[in-house]
Amino acid sequence: xxxxxxxxxxxxxxxxxxxxxxxxxxxxxxxxxxxxxxxxxxxxxxxxxxxxxxxxxxxxxxxxxxxxxxxxxxxxxxxxxxxxxxxxxxxxxxxxxxxxxxxxxxxxxxxxxxxxxxxxxxxxxxxxxxxxxxxxxxxxxxxxxxxxxxxxxxxxxxxxxxxxxxxxxxxxxxxxxxxxxxxxxxxxxxxxxxxxxxxxxxxxxxxxxxxxxxxxxxxxxxxxxxxxxxxxxxxxxxxxxxxxxxxxxxx
Numbered sequence: 001x002x003x004x005x006x007x008x009x010x011x012x013x014x015x016x017x018x019x020x021x022x023x024x025x026x027x028x029x030x031x032x033x034x035x036x037x038x039x040x041x042x043x044x045x046x047x048x049x050x051x052x053x054x055x056x057x058x059x060x061x062x063x064x065x066x067x068x069x070x071x072x073x074x075x076x077x078x079x080x081x082x083x084x085x086x087x088x089x090x091x092x093x094x095x096x097x098x099x100x101x102x103x104x105x106x107x108x109x110x111x112x113x114x115x116x117x118x119x120x121x122x123x124x125x126x127x128x129x130x131x132x133x134x135x136x137x138x139x140x141x142x143x144x145x146x147x148x149x150x151x152x153x154x155x156x157x158x159x160x161x162x163x164x165x166x167x168x169x170x171x172x173x174x175x176x177x178x179x180x181x182x183x184x185x186x187x188x189x190x191x192x193x194x195x196x197x198x199x200x201x202x203x204x205x206x207x208x209x210x211x212x213x214x215x216x217x218x219x220x221x222x223x224x225x226x227x228x229x230x231x232x233x234x235x236x237x238x239x240x241x242x243x244x245x246x247x248x249x250x251x
Contacts, residue, residue: 002067002075002155002188004031004054009063010213011049023049025213027063036182036189038199038206042249046214047192051158054190055081067156075156079107082149082157082187089145090133096120096144097129103151112151119147122181139163139170146181157182157189164194172230175201179228196245200238201228208248218248 006029013021023046031037039047052058053065056072067075075081090099100119101111120126123143133141142162149157162178163171175198182189182202193199199206200222208218220241224232232238 002080003033003069004029004156004188004190005064005066005069006030006050006053007064007066009053009060009065011046011053011058012061022213024060025215027215029207029216031188031190034186034188036191036202036204038191038193038203039209040193040196040199040206040245040249041209041214042211043194044212045209046212047209048160049214051083051160051190051192054156055083055158079103079152080155082152082154083160084142084145084149084158084162085160090141090148092133095130095132096125096136099133099144100148100151103148107152109152115151115153119150122150122184123147124177137170138166139174142166142174143177146178150181150185150187154187157185157187159189159191161192161194163198171195171198172233176229178202179226183226196242196249197233197238200224200241200245201233206245208245218245220245 006027009024009027010022011024013023015021039050041047053060054067054072056076065072091102097116100116104111120129123146125140125143128136128140136144146162163174166174179202191199191202203222206220206222207216209215210217223237
């Protein structure tokens with residue numbers, strides 16, 4: 001598991017020869033080892049930019065991003081980073097097992113058959129080992145994507161709208177499933193989402209970001225004990241928190 005620090009981080013993008021956009025400005029953020037943090041905010045506020053910086057897929061314009069006190073690229077080089085995006089990006093010609101073999105092959109390692117079998121069982125896909133993505137539902141494909149992100153036993157899990165393309169009923173079910181998976185693994189996790197209910201249900205802490213340039217304007221320590229269930233979402237306190245954070249997101 002990892003600790004994450006953003007210290008005075010700004011990120012500017014050039015979108016044309018004479019135009020630049022500041023996505024993040026003087027961002028400070030600290031995430032504890034084993035903590036599940038959700039990022040909420042309007043489109044373009046820099047939520048995904050934070051994930052890219054933490055993943056070592058981009059560099060800050062100013063400031064520093066550290067994972068366990070080191071640049072994120074070092075974590076990435078050791079294959080200790082798991083990422084799942086809204087688009088599952090599974091290889092359509094590979095089976096479920098074949099897609100889970102891929103991280104091992106990219107890392108130049110022999111696929112760990114027991115690890116793959118354990119993860120397939122963990123995400124509730126036992127019996128679908130030889131199915132291809134086209135034979136799976138959207139929720140099942142996202143489960144494969146999450147399992148693939150966990151294949152190399154990462155110290156850090158980054159989730160960018162992993163359920164954004166799913167219908168409301170499937171999304172709620174996947175929230176329950178992700179909570180179950182996270183409780184078993186307890187990996188330091190950052191979730192980017194546009195859904196307030198999802199953020200409150202899944203996270204230990206919710207950070208609400210402003211419009212561009214992004215900065216944290218509200219921090220919520222989620223008060224509900226784990227494990228959480230559907231009844232948690234029906235509690236009056238849950239709905240009050242949803243209303244409160246929704247107001248923060250209004251322009």
